[in-house]
Amino acid sequence: MDDAAILAGLEEIIRELFDDYDGPVTPALAAADVEQWDSLANVQLMVLAERTFAVRFTTAEISGLANLGELAALIRAKQG
Amino acid sequence: MSAAVDAAREIAPGAGPATTRLIEAQMRAFPEHEAALRKRFALADADPIFCETLAGMIERIAGETLAAVCDDYRWLAGAVLEEELFFRREGRYRLTSFAEAEALVYADAAYMTRYMNGLLLSQLWWANHTAVLAWFRDRYLPANRPGARHLEVGPGHGLFLHLAASDARTSEATGWDVSPASLDQVRHTFAALGKAPPPLSLVNLFEPSPEQFDSICFSEVLEHLETPAKALARVHDLLAPGGRAFINAPVNSPAPDHITLFSTPEAIVELVSGAGLVVEELLLAPSTGASLERARKFALAISTVIIARRAD
Ligand SMILES: C[S@@+](CC[C@H](N)C(=O)[O-])C[C@H]1O[C@@H](n2cnc3c(N)ncnc32)[C@H](O)[C@@H]1O
Numbered sequence: 001m002d003d004a005a006i007l008a009g010l011e012e013i014i015r016e017l018f019d020d021y022d023g024p025v026t027p028a029l030a031a032a033d034v035e036q037w038d039s040l041a042n043v044q045l046m047v048l049a050e051r052t053f054a055v056r057f058t059t060a061e062i063s064g065l066a067n068l069g070e071l072a073a074l075i076r077a078k079q080g
Numbered sequence: 081m082s083a084a085v086d087a088a089r090e091i092a093p094g095a096g097p098a099t100t101r102l103i104e105a106q107m108r109a110f111p112e113h114e115a116a117l118r119k120r121f122a123l124a125d126a127d128p129i130f131c132e133t134l135a136g137m138i139e140r141i142a143g144e145t146l147a148a149v150c151d152d153y154r155w156l157a158g159a160v161l162e163e164e165l166f167f168r169r170e171g172r173y174r175l176t177s178f179a180e181a182e183a184l185v186y187a188d189a190a191y192m193t194r195y196m197n198g199l200l201l202s203q204l205w206w207a208n209h210t211a212v213l214a215w216f217r218d219r220y221l222p223a224n225r226p227g228a229r230h231l232e233v234g235p236g237h238g239l240f241l242h243l244a245a246s247d248a249r250t251s252e253a254t255g256w257d258v259s260p261a262s263l264d265q266v267r268h269t270f271a272a273l274g275k276a277p278p279p280l281s282l283v284n285l286f287e288p289s290p291e292q293f294d295s296i297c298f299s300e301v302l303e304h305l306e307t308p309a310k311a312l313a314r315v316h317d318l319l320a321p322g323g324r325a326f327i328n329a330p331v332n333s334p335a336p337d338h339i340t341l342f343s344t345p346e347a348i349v350e351l352v353s354g355a356g357l358v359v360e361e362l363l364l365a366p367s368t369g370a371s372l373e374r375a376r377k378f379a380l381a382i383s384t385v386i387i388a389r390r391a392d
Contacts, residue, residue, distance in 0.1 A: 017378070031115075038116060038369070039157075040164055044378065047168040062165065 001079055003027075006053065006072040013048045014068075017041065027069025039063070046071075055079060084108060092121035096132030098139050102146075102204065109150035113157065116205070119369045123207055130214045134204050137239065141200060141272045149197045153205070156198025163334035173338045178306050181337040182258065192261035195336070200237040208365035208383040212328050215363050216297070217243050220326045220387055227251040228294040231318065233285050234301035236262050238269030244297060245270075245278050256283035285314050292320040302329035302348070303338045312355035319390040324360075326387060327352055333367075333381035344376075345384040357388035 001009075011025040018036040023029075031037040037045070046062045049055070049071065055078040065071050088104035089095075091114065095103070103117060120126065142149040166174045175181050185191055203209045224230070226249050235241040235255040245253035255278060257263050263280045270277040283289070285301070298315055305311045308329075315325050331342045342348050345364050352359055363385040366375035375382045 019374075035119070036369075038119065039161060040367070040380070043161065043164045043168055047165070050169070059162065059165065063161070 001053070001076065003072050003076060006075050007068065009052050010049065010068055010072060013045060013052065017045055017048065025068065027072065028067055030067040049075065053079065091118050092126075094126075094128045095121060096128060096135070098135035099128070099131050099204070102135045102138060102201075105146050106150045106153065106201065106205070109147060110154040110157070113154070113205075116368070120205060120207055123369065125207065125211065127210075127214065131204060131210065134210065134213065134239075137242075137273060138200055138204060141237075141269050142197075143272060149201060152194045152197035153201040154198075155194055156202065159195075159198075159336050160334070163336060163338070167332075167334035173334055173341050175337065175339050176306075178304070178339065181304060181339060185337040186259035186262070189261040189264075192259050193265065196237045196262060196265050200239065203237075203239060205368075207368040208330075208381065211363070211365040212299070212383050212385055213239065213243070215385060216240055216299075216326055217247075219361070219363075220324070221247040221249065223387075224249045224295050224324065225322075229292075229320075230254070230295040230297070231256065231291075231293040232297040232299075233257075233315070234262070234298070234304070235266050235280075236300070238266035240297050240299055241266060241278065242269055242273055242275065244295070245275065250295070253278040255280045256285065258282065258284050285311055289318070291318065292323070293318055294320055294323045296323070296325045298325060299328040300330070302327065302351075303333070303340050303342065306339060308340050309351055309354060312351055312357065316355045316357055316390055319357075321390055321392055323390050324387060325357065325389075326385070328383060328385045331382045331384060332375075332379045342384070343379070345382055348384045349386060352386050352388050356390070358391050359386050359388050361387040 014025050018034050020036055021034045046057055053075045055075055084104045088100045091103055092099060163174060203213055228249050230244045230250045230253045232241045232255045234257055241255050244250055255266055260282060266280055267277045296315055296319060302308045302311060329348050331345055349359055364372055365383040366372050367381040370380050
C-alpha cells in the first residue's frame with residue numbers, strides 16, 4: 001500500500017473516532033491538534049489501525065509516534 | 081512565584097491553592113500528563129469547591145511523600161494504558177480469576193501501596209472518580225438514617241470510609257478488605273486526617289458473618305470478583321431491612337486487577353435488581369471529557385453508581 005492509500009485509511013479512522021474534529025487530516029496531524037485524541041483514545045486509534053492494515057505495533061510504537069505521517073510510514077514499513 | 085506554580089495556575093485557572101499545589105507536584109512527576117489535566121479542569125463539572133476539599137485531604141494524606149505519590153499515579157496511568165491495549169485488542173480483561181488478582185495485587189504490599197496511592201490521586205484527576213465521590217458525600221450519605229451503622233467493603237485508600245465516618249448520621253463505621261496493605265492505608269488516611277480509625281478487619285466479602293448494617297459502600301470492588309451476582313447477594317444479606325447500599329462499578333475499564341467486564345451500565349443495574357435490591361437512584365459518570373453518548377458508542381469507561389435499598 002502506498003502512503004496516500006494508508007493516509008486515506010487513517011483519515012477514515014480519525015473521522016470516525018474523533019468526531020468533533022473537522023480540521024484537515026494531513027501527515028502533520030498530531031494528538032495535540034485534536035481535543036479527543038488523549039492517551040486512551042490513542043490506544044483505540046492504534047488498535048483500529050492494526051486491524052485495518054493487518055499489522056501489529058509494539059507498546060513503544062503505540063505511545064511514541066509524533067504524528068500521522070510517522071504512523072503511515074511505520075505501517076508501510078511493517079507491511080513490507 | 082515559581083514557573084511551576086504559574087503553569088499549574090494556567091492549567092486550572094479557577095482552582096484553589098491546594099488543587100494548584102497538587103497539579104504542580106503532578107506536573108513535576110509526570111509532565112506528559114499536562115494535556116489530560118488541562119482537559120479535566122476545563123470541564124464544566126470540575127466543581128472547584130469540592131475539588132479543593134478533596135485536594136486538601138489528598139495533600140494531608142500524602143504529606144511529605146507527595147512527590148512519591150505523584151510518581152505512583154504516573155505508574156498507575158502506565159499500568160492502565162497497558163491493560164487498555166490488551167482490552168482493545170482482545171475485547172476482554174487480562175486477568176480472569178480472583179486468585180490471580182490476589183497474588184499479583186492485594187497480597188503484594190509494595191504493589192498495593194503504589195496502586196492505592198495512584199488511585200488516591202485519580203479521585204481528583206479523573207472526572208468520573210471525582211463525580212462519584214461527590215455523589216457519595218452529597219447525595220448518598222445525607223439520606224442515611226441517624227445512627228446508621230456503616231460498612232465499607234474494599235475501602236482501598238480510605239477516602240470513602242473517612243467521609244462516611246465523618247458524617248453526622250453515622251454512629252459506627254467499619255471496613256473489610258482482603259488486603260493488609262489496604263487496611264494499613266486506611267489507618268494512615270484516618271491518622272493523617274486527624275481521626276481515630278474505625279475497626280478494620282481482614283475479611284473477604286464472601287466469608288459468612290451474622291452482622292448487619294444500615295449502610296454499605298461497595299465501590300470499585302464488583303469488577304474485581306469472579307461472581308458478581310453472588311457478591312451482590314452478600315451485600316443484600318449484610319444489609320439490615322431498609323438498609324441502603326452505594327454500589328459503584330465501572331463498565332469498559334481495564335485495570336491490572338479487574339476480572340469481570342461489564343459492557344453496559346444496564347448490565348450492572350440488572351445484577352443489582354437481580355440480587356433483590358431496589359434500585360433507587362442511578363449516576364452514570366463517563367470517563368474524563370467524554371459525553372455519555374460517546375462513551376457508549378466507543379465502549380469507554382462509565383462509572384455506574386447505584387443507590388439501592390433492601391426492601392424487606
Ligand atoms: C479498587 S479498590 C477500591 C477502593 C475504593 N473503595 C474506591 O472506590 O476507590 C478495591 C479494593 O477491594 C478490595 N477487595 C477485592 N476483593 C475483595 C473481597 N472479595 N472482599 C473484600 N475486599 C476486597 C481490594 O483489596 C481493594 O482494597
